[in-house]
Amino acid sequence: MTGFTADLRRRVERAGGDYPPLYPAVILSASALVTAVSALQRHSADGALGWVIAGLVFALITLVLDLSLPPSSYACFGVITSTVCFLMVPVHTDAAPLQLVLMAAIGAAMYPLRTGLVVTAAAIGVLVVFGVFGGLESPALYALGVACGWLVGYMVLIQKRLADNRDRILRERADRAASDERRRIAREIHDVIAHSLSITMLNVTGARRALEQDRDVDEAVEALSDAERQGRQAMTEIRSIVHVLGAEENRKPTAPPPGAGDLGALLDDYRKAGVHISSRIDGDLAALPEPVSAALYRIAQESLANVVKHSEAKRASVSVAAGDPVTIVVSNPVTGSRPRRHDGTGIAGMTQRAALLGGHLETEHGRGTWTVRATLPARLDTCAPSPQRDGARL
Known part of the structure; x- marks a missing residue:
């Protein structure tokens, strides 16, 4: 029946x-x-x-x-x-x-x-x-x-x-939201991996040279320790990013993402890895909204990773002004007169980060210098881009 x-x-x-x-x-x-x-x-x-x-x-x-x-x-x-x-x-x-x-x-x-x-x-x-x-x-x-x-x-x-x-x-709408979330996670993972691998490779190279040329075991151990620390930090950040994809309820809270307050530690990591960085930070970074603070950190992180990847001089300057709007300029010397090709996703990812907050990012190659300049809003009420502007940049 x-x-x-x-x-x-x-x-x-x-x-x-x-x-x-x-x-x-x-x-x-x-x-x-x-x-x-x-x-x-x-x-x-x-x-x-x-x-x-x-x-x-x-x-x-x-x-x-x-x-x-x-x-x-x-x-x-x-x-x-x-x-x-x-x-x-x-x-x-x-x-x-x-x-x-x-x-x-x-x-x-x-x-x-x-x-x-x-x-x-x-x-x-x-x-x-x-x-x-x-x-x-x-x-x-x-x-x-x-x-x-x-x-x-x-x-x-x-x-x-x-x-x-x-x-x-x-x-x-659900498909667009899922697509936006996938792109956001892809940007986060890309930035974390590019940054950690750049510093890790520099530290491993420094350790190898210390052993081959100077026979300095202590310096090699210190470089390898920094490389290990960067690897563990990258794994922690990746685990936090991937954690949001889980469907379990009552998940444990994850560590907050790095922000503008971590810029000093970021620059120190690159300096320890052998990159000569001059920096200038004006304004109160702690007063920035969290989305702007996170975007500022990621843009600096990706720009410095590109310095390691593309620049033979391993030298850069970073300037941050926490005014209204917030600006960050990262520049480094480059050899040759041909502009850098945008083969990867780093420039596109930084551009999307700025556009999603209502800001903009531009790159410039001239007089032997590669420059990344980003402008971001300083207040939350200006952090929502118009659909036309957002759609045009994405």
Whole structure:
């Protein structure tokens, strides 16, 4: 019994197309009820048996096809034919035309506009013919009911389209949010890995040279210790970033991301690794909003990682002004006159960070110097970029 019930439910759901199962269940039940009442009204009429059987057969065939095949307009014309059979035997206060009202509603709700109008016109045509030649009482009233049925069905169709459109918009928003989150995590992981590997490679190179050239074990051990510390720090940051992807509830709080207050430690790490950095920091970095503070740190981190990657001089200058707006300038000497190619994702990631906060970032190559200059807002109320500006930069 359970298997039969489940199979019947699946068939009813299929008969309703994209509508909830309640819609086809109500329509099929109402149609069966009207068919039964129409047959009972004619049980004692003279010569009615053949037409009643024909009406029931057409209605039953239509029901079986509804539950067996995908939705199609044949169902409407099958029921109209059944109604015609019943109308061949006129009775007082006939219920058979109510089938036409249901078919007009179904045609408007489930099929294209032209098909729905054709079904409605056919139903009204049947009523007119039997009102003139078949003795049907009040055909105009029944015709008005058919028109109202079409209107109700069309309103249901419009409501469904609006709901589908709303669902589509919500899915698109969810997809955009997921895409933005993936890009954010990719930027964070890229910045962490680029920074840690840059310093680690410098420390490992320094240790190798200390052992090969100076035979200075203590200096090599110190460089390797710094490399180990950077590796552990990178693993901790990556674990914190990836942790937000977990679905477990009641997760333990993770360490806050580094911000502008950590710039001094960042510069010291590069100095210990052998990069000569001159720096100037003006203003109160602690007063900056957290998003701006984090972006400032990441831009400095990525710019210095690029210095290690692209500059042979291993020398850079960093200037930060925590005013309104906040500015950061990182420059380093480069050899040759050709501008650097943007083959990686570092420049794009820094540009996106600045754009998402309502700021901007630009790079410049001239007179043997590569410069990264970023401008960020200093207040939270200016940290929301306009959609046009954000979309243009992303």
